[in-house]
Amino acid sequence: MFKLEVRDLVKNYGDLETLAGINLKLSEGEFVAIVGPSGCGKSTLFNIISGLHQPDSGQVYIDGQDVTGHTGRVSYMHQKDLLLPWKTILDNVCLPLVIKGANWREARDRAAPYFSAFGLAGFEQHYPAQLSGGMRQRAALLRTYLFASDIMLLDEPFGALDAITRRQLQLWLLATLERYRTSVLLITHDVEEAILLSDRIYILTDRPAKVKEEIIVPLARPRSSDMLTSMDFIALKRRLLDLL
Amino acid sequence: MLVLLWEALVRLFEVESWLLPAPTEIAVALAKDWPILFYHMRITVYEALIGFVFSVVLAFLLAGLMDSLPLLRQAIYPLLVTSQTVPIISVAPLFLIWFGYGLLPKVLVVVLVCFFPVVVSFLQGLAVVDPELIDLLRSMGASRLLIFRLAKLPAALPTFFSGLKIAATYSIMGAVIGEWLGAEAGLGYFMTLSQRSFLTARLFAIIVVITVLSLALFKVIELLERALTPWTRWQEES
Numbered sequence: 001m002f003k004l005e006v007r008d009l010v011k012n013y014g015d016l017e018t019l020a021g022i023n024l025k026l027s028e029g030e031f032v033a034i035v036g037p038s039g040c041g042k043s044t045l046f047n048i049i050s051g052l053h054q055p056d057s058g059q060v061y062i063d064g065q066d067v068t069g070h071t072g073r074v075s076y077m078h079q080k081d082l083l084l085p086w087k088t089i090l091d092n093v094c095l096p097l098v099i100k101g102a103n104w105r106e107a108r109d110r111a112a113p114y115f116s117a118f119g120l121a122g123f124e125q126h127y128p129a130q131l132s133g134g135m136r137q138r139a140a141l142l143r144t145y146l147f148a149s150d151i152m153l154l155d156e157p158f159g160a161l162d163a164i165t166r167r168q169l170q171l172w173l174l175a176t177l178e179r180y181r182t183s184v185l186l187i188t189h190d191v192e193e194a195i196l197l198s199d200r201i202y203i204l205t206d207r208p209a210k211v212k213e214e215i216i217v218p219l220a221r222p223r224s225s226d227m228l229t230s231m232d233f234i235a236l237k238r239r240l241l242d243l244l
Numbered sequence: 245m246l247v248l249l250w251e252a253l254v255r256l257f258e259v260e261s262w263l264l265p266a267p268t269e270i271a272v273a274l275a276k277d278w279p280i281l282f283y284h285m286r287i288t289v290y291e292a293l294i295g296f297v298f299s300v301v302l303a304f305l306l307a308g309l310m311d312s313l314p315l316l317r318q319a320i321y322p323l324l325v326t327s328q329t330v331p332i333i334s335v336a337p338l339f340l341i342w343f344g345y346g347l348l349p350k351v352l353v354v355v356l357v358c359f360f361p362v363v364v365s366f367l368q369g370l371a372v373v374d375p376e377l378i379d380l381l382r383s384m385g386a387s388r389l390l391i392f393r394l395a396k397l398p399a400a401l402p403t404f405f406s407g408l409k410i411a412a413t414y415s416i417m418g419a420v421i422g423e424w425l426g427a428e429a430g431l432g433y434f435m436t437l438s439q440r441s442f443l444t445a446r447l448f449a450i451i452v453v454i455t456v457l458s459l460a461l462f463k464v465i466e467l468l469e470r471a472l473t474p475w476t477r478w479q480e481e482s
Contacts, residue, residue, distance in 0.1 A: 050383040072385030082377045086398040086475045095394070099386045129478035147384055 001064045003028045003183040004049070004074075004151055009058035011044055017208035018044050021058070024202060024211070026151070029181040033194035036204030037244065042187045045209070046076050046153050049185075062151065072100075076153035077144040079160045081136040083128040089139050090115075090124040096147035111146055117176060118142045134165040141173070145182065154186045158193070167225070170196055174223050191240045195233060196223060203243050213243055265445035273445040274452060281434070285453055288431040291347060292419040292461075295354025296411060302355070303362035311370040311396070312388065321367075328360050332421065340426045350422030350430070357418040358411035365407025369400025402476055405469040412461040416454055 004026040011019040018041040026032050036042055047053040049060050051071035060068045067073050075096065083092045093114075094107035102110070115121045118138050128136055137157060144152050158166040170193055177184065188194050194201050195217055203213040217236065219227055227233050247267045253259075254266040261269055274281070310317040332353060339349035373396050381391050423432025431450055438446040470477075 047379070052379055052383050071383050075380070075384055078376060078380070080374075080376060082374065082380050084377075084395065084398070086401075086473070095381075096384050099381070099384045099390060127475045127478045129475065 002026060002061070003030070003063065004185065005061040006045075006049065007059045007061070009045070009048060009060070010056045011041070011048060011053070012056055012208075019048075019055070020208035020210050022204075022209060022211060024185075026183050026185055028150075028183055030200065031177065031184045031186065031198045033186045033188055033198035033201045034204060035188060035191065035194050035201055035240065035244065036209060037206050038189055040204050040207050041209040042204065043155055046155050046185075046187065049153060050074055050076050073148065074151045074153055075144050075147035076155055077137075077140050077157050079156045081128065081133075081140040083136055083139060083143075085128055088125050088127060089120060089131065092128065093139055093143045093146060096143060100147075111142070114142055114146070117179065119172065132165075133161050134169055137161065137169060138172075145180070149180065149182060151183045151185070154184060156188055157186070159188075159190075166190075166193075171225055173197065178222055191237055191244070192228065195219070195236055195240070196228065201240070203240070215240070262442040262444050265448060269445040270448040270452065273443075274449040277446055277449060281431075281449065281453055284429055284431045284434040285457065287429045288416065288419045288423065288454075289457065291350040291422065291430065292354055292415040292457075294347075295351040295418060296358050296415040296461075298351065299355045299358035299411065300362055300408065303359055303366060307363050307366040307370065308392070310367060312392070317367070324360060324363060332356055332418075336422060336425050339422075345426050345428060349425075350419050350427065353422035354415050354418035357414040361407045361410040361414070362404070363407075365410075366400055366404045369403030370396050372403065373399045398473075401473050402469075405465065405473070408469075409462055409465050412465045413458045416458045416461065420454060 002025045004024070006022055006024040009019050009022040022045060024032070024034075034042055034045070044053065048055050048068075051060075051067065051069055051073065054069045058068075059066050062073055083089070084095070087095070090108055090111060091104070093111045094102075094104065097107035097110060098104060112124065115124060118141065120135065120139060120142065123131060123135065128139070131139070141152075141154075141157065144154075158169050161169065174197060186194070186197060198217055201215045201217060202211050203215065204210065205212045215236070218232055219230075251266050251268060254264060265273075306320070310320055335356070336349070336353050339352050343349045343352070377395055378391060381395060386394070419430065420432035420435070423430040424436060427433040431454060435447060435450050438444075438450065
């Protein structure tokens with residue numbers, strides 16, 4: 001059984017065909033990237049998986065259960081951190097727990113231990129505007145993790161950051177995920193990011209989107225920044241760029 | 245500086261004090277008539293505050309309702325704008341006919357001037373929330389009420405407070421206008437009285453009181469805003 005399975009997803013907005021039968025599988029603890037041209041409907045895919053939008057046809061299964069059109073099971077993280085400016089970092093991160101019915105005190109007690117692992121120790125009582133972009137994205141990731149620790153959808157999570165911060169966060173994410181066996185689905189158009197982070201890569205076609213190719217990343221884990229210049233990495237990067 | 249110039253010119257040209265009193269004369273009037281000024285001031289403040297609080301509560305409820313029901317918003321919004329084009333001075337005498345000389349007509353005038361800026365600012369504030377943030381909260385399974393409390397309401401607060409500040413300064417003016425048209429007490433009533441007796445220095449003293457009151461109310465709202473929206477200080481810096 002797969003952690004997450006997407007079967008024959010079709011979605012049109014009026015005359016605009018967006019998804020033309022998408023099939024995806026995500027195993028327990030696996031990191032899968034989705035790469036495709038911009039505007040090809042990747043975000044629509046996440047909106048459907050998270051239950052915000054109904055597909056025209058097709059299903060979303062999580063742990064074998066049909067969750068098509070139901071919110072509250074998986075959460076996603078955006079390019080924008082979407083932290084509430086009026087809440088402290090601790091309370092922002094607690095938000096999913098509170099939405100699920102915990103009271104603030106319980107939620108804070110449960111969230112606080114994660115702060116050091118997410119590089120946020122000492123910033124619990126700061127407001128988002130006081131933090132750097134990289135730290136805000138880490139807070140957003142922790143919030144996503146606390147919502148559902150088994151599956152996370154990341155929609156270009158580092159897309160708005162500068163190149164150096166982006167690379168730092170990618171490496172940090174690699175190290176952090178070694179500790180938490182979370183299944184991750186990542187949308188990106190950064191080919192290097194996809195190879196460095198994931199076990200498998202789906203390449204989507206232009207709109208209407210379909211899976212064009214599925215590629216297994218042959219790099220061993222744990223990964224390191226040295227691999228960025230290895231022969232395997234470069235060969236795979238060339239192949240991906242040719243496909244896009 | 246301006247006050248000094250005023251004082252000098254009045255003395256130099258020996259302007260009649262019923263026409264334009266010197267600042268010193270105004271200060272004397274203010275001090276001498278303070279007990280009676282204070283009595284009328286209390287009544288005006290009372291009217292203004294009742295009207296102000298009432299309009300804020302009403303505006304808050306209406307804006308909340310209009311924001312959650314777009315159809316209602318479309319229906320009521322033009323009506324709200326139209327209501328603002330009717331000059332208050334022309335409606336106020338009607339209140340006098342309908343509701344007499346008591347408290348009610350004054351409070352109504354205050355509501356009439358305060359309500360609009362608060363509703364409009366609050367509505368605008370509620371609409372500025374990032375739709376993707378709403379989507380995120382929805383994807384986590386948050387109810388509409390929770391989304392309103394967690395996201396929309398705090399996001400609207402800064403805009404809401406700008407409307408509130410405008411309304412606060414209007415509220416004293418509204419009460420004074422209400423009293424002009426017919427009252428037995430209050431600063432507006434005291435003004436009409438002083439005007440009829442050509443007590444110009446006292447008239448100026450009343451103006452000073454009204455100005456100070458409006459400023460004080462403005463300041464109170466500003467302090468309240470700082471206390472309730474602590475995060476905005478950080479946003480200005482970044």
